[in-house]
Amino acid sequence: MSLCLPTLRRQFPALHQEVNGHPLVYLDNAATTQKPLAVLEAMSAFYRSDNANVHRASHVLSTRATAAFEAARETVARFINAWDSREVIWTRGTTEAINLVAQSWGQSLQAGDEILVSTLEHHANIVPWQLAAERKGAKVVPIPLDAHGDIDLDAYRALLGPRTRLVAVGHVSNALGTVNPVATITSLAKAAGALVLVDGAQAVAHLPVDVQRLGCDFYAFSGHKMYAPTGIGVLWGRRELLEKMPPWQGGGEMIERVSFAGTTFNRLPFKFEAGTPHIAGAVSLAAAINFLQEQDRPALLTHEQTLTTYLADQLRATPGVRLVGAPQQRLGAVSFLLDEIHPQDAGTLLDMQGVAVRVGHHCAMPLMESFNIGGTIRASLACYSTHTDIDTLIGAIQKLKEFF
Numbered sequence: 247m248s249l250c251l252p253t254l255r256r257q258f259p260a261l262h263q264e265v266n267g268h269p270l271v272y273l274d275n276a277a278t279t280q281k282p283l284a285v286l287e288a289m290s291a292f293y294r295s296d297n298a299n300v301h302r303a304s305h306v307l308s309t310r311a312t313a314a315f316e317a318a319r320e321t322v323a324r325f326i327n328a329w330d331s332r333e334v335i336w337t338r339g340t341t342e343a344i345n346l347v348a349q350s351w352g353q354s355l356q357a358g359d360e361i362l363v364s365t366l367e368h369h370a371n372i373v374p375w376q377l378a379a380e381r382k383g384a385k386v387v388p389i390p391l392d393a394h395g396d397i398d399l400d401a402y403r404a405l406l407g408p409r410t411r412l413v414a415v416g417h418v419s420n421a422l423g424t425v426n427p428v429a430t431i432t433s434l435a436k437a438a439g440a441l442v443l444v445d446g447a448q449a450v451a452h453l454p455v456d457v458q459r460l461g462c463d464f465y466a467f468s469g470h471k472m473y474a475p476t477g478i479g480v481l482w483g484r485r486e487l488l489e490k491m492p493p494w495q496g497g498g499e500m501i502e503r504v505s506f507a508g509t510t511f512n513r514l515p516f517k518f519e520a521g522t523p524h525i526a527g528a529v530s531l532a533a534a535i536n537f538l539q540e541q542d543r544p545a546l547l548t549h550e551q552t553l554t555t556y557l558a559d560q561l562r563a564t565p566g567v568r569l570v571g572a573p574q575q576r577l578g579a580v581s582f583l584l585d586e587i588h589p590q591d592a593g594t595l596l597d598m599q600g601v602a603v604r605v606g607h608h609c610a611m612p613l614m615e616s617f618n619i620g621g622t623i624r625a626s627l628a629c630y631s632t633h634t635d636i637d638t639l640i641g642a643i644q645k646l647k648e649f650f
């Protein structure tokens with residue numbers, strides 16, 4: 247099966263529009279991806295015929311909704327090669343998934359414990375650990391980067407020690423596109439007796455994720471970064487850990503029996519799923535996974551890798567453009583700056599030409615600080631991005647020079 251970009255792009259209605267009188271060039275995929283017809287139709291079909299609340303079914307629609315909801319969980323489990331679908335916990339997204347671990351597993355933290363967090367991290371993989379550490383007198387220790395923007399593995403090895411309880415690291419950086427050596431980071435953490443949580447938000451759309459091969463203990467991601475709707479995400483955790491972790495939210499579904507004399511809790515995964523879940527979101531995330539698996543994924547990955555290199559090369563060759571970071575391996579995103587043009591102005595002027603990029607700190611302030619900058623301009627790719635998109639971006643950047 248090969249890759250036919252025009253056919254692929256036709257499946258994404260949002261791509262085919264004009265913005266400010268120009269054809270849309272959507273290069274903000276690290277923020278959120280556009281949605282294929284298969285996902286839009288799955289959500290619509292669910293609400294048209296199967297919509298009901300799940301579990302404790304007493305009628306046909308609820309039985310159908312429950313079957314679709316739990317089948318979606320199985321689809322996610324297979325997609326990430328989880329041992330057991332009970333290890334798949336539905337969340338609103340990556341942020342909620344990481345907060346769940348920080349608040350639940352975090353109750354086991356003791357004073358003096360350490361959590362290592364890379365300087366590349368998104369705030370969603372920094373602040374929950376700071377809140378958890380503060381509650382328990384533990385410490386969040388940043389893992390430094392080298393001059394290129396890669397995790398300094400020597401410094402990381404030196405930081406690992408008997409106090410290290412958990413290492414929190416992104417699979418792929420949302421700001422620089424850096425692909426981290428997660429398997430190596432994980433094996434070093436394991437050797438030191440620490441757990442590992444991987445923030446997979448920027449990886450799942452591009453890379454095959456195998457949690458068994460990665461060897462990590464938790465893996466978090468958002469549906470909206472991989473062609474599914476906003477509001478649905480996943481925390482995968484090793485079952486033996488999840489079984490020992492206390493609930494993090496109270497309410498319906500997560501209980502076995504409630505009385506004022508005391509309450510007992512439901513089994514996995516429901517212990518962590520209080521309240522009515524985003525049923526249509528789960529069903530749509532399964533549709534997004536099926537969509538991806540119907541593609542030639544190795545060809546897609548090659549396409550995205552080739553395009554990321556092309557994007558970086560074309561930016562680097564453009565006078566007045568400075569790339570931020572030079573990681574050994576980049577995928578999906580490139581950050582850059584323009585001489586004498588503030589990122590905010592550049593973003594606005596690119597938008598006036600129909601080109602959608604993201605500007606700012608990208609919820610990665612410690613990373614910006616490490617480069618001594620306030621923010622960047624970020625172009626980020628998806629399966630439907632093309633060389634023409636990048637050529638249009640470069641042309642639009644060259645036009646900016648005329649404004650200034």
Ligand SMILES: Cc1ncc(COP(=O)(O)O)c(CN[C@@H]2CONC2=O)c1O
Pocket residue numbers: 276277278338339340341342368370371416418419420421445447448468470479604608609
């Ligand atoms: C690496 C990473 N981790 C966590 C998150 C948080 O995901 P949710 O918002 O789905 O919980 C993001 C979001 N990425 C931001 C959102 O906009 N632009 C970005 O780069 C991210 O890129």
